[in-house]
Amino acid sequence: MQQLNLFHSAAPGKPPLVVAYGMGVDSTAMLVGLHQRGIRPDLILFADTGGEKPDTYLYSPIIRQWLRDVDFPDLQVVRYIPPIAPYDTLYGNCWSNFTLPSLAFRKKGCSIKWKRMPQDRVVEHWLPAQDCWGSGGRVRKLIGFEAGEERRRYADRGDDPQYDYWYPLMDWELDREACKRLIADANLPVPVKSACFYCPACKKPELAELAAEHPDLHACALALEGRYRAGKHFRGDDPDKVQGLGIRYTWADQARHSGHLALA
């Protein structure tokens, strides 16, 4: 993990701008769009769950070079470190507890614990944020939800005393295809969709891609699913209960149906 420069300054009199960067299409387009509009963020944070896709990790030096080229702050990689636990990744967290990422149970605990909290903790120790809060202001947090994703706005956080949330892609009316074009026009490769390789939100074509391109990771995901099904949280083969990483179905069954059985 990089050392955060706690003395990096925000523009005087303006709320500090913090980018929640996911290293995927939307948030990369958000950075490009900010640069086009002459808006320089003060802090760019990427929360690493330890289980991002390999292509996501490979994108890190690319975007860091671009950030240098456009005189944006460097990417700060943050990570949740449990005080006392036999794991330091979300995968390890699930493995230890014979469970799945909480998204499988239609909860947001995995992203709150492994994405949002480590970022917020860093901001809490960042002097421009402390100054801002000390003078009664709110830090502006930029989230890369694209146009059409309005339902994902943090409707429940309108009265957050620390953060004012901004969704630039919605204001700029940039959907996913427009985001890809913007990135390509900036001479950057278009990154893969960012997510943990075992994310329950993965679609079936993405599973097939994982099995084909990263059979080792696919096997790890199936092992996690198998462990969940052998553990106390599994409620049996009732399709109304969570069956596996596919929620209503198992990734193992999907692998069998799609011919990736040998990899399962």
Ligand code: SF4
């Ligand atoms: S990518 Fe999926 S599994 Fe990983 S933290 Fe986000 S919701 Fe959870």
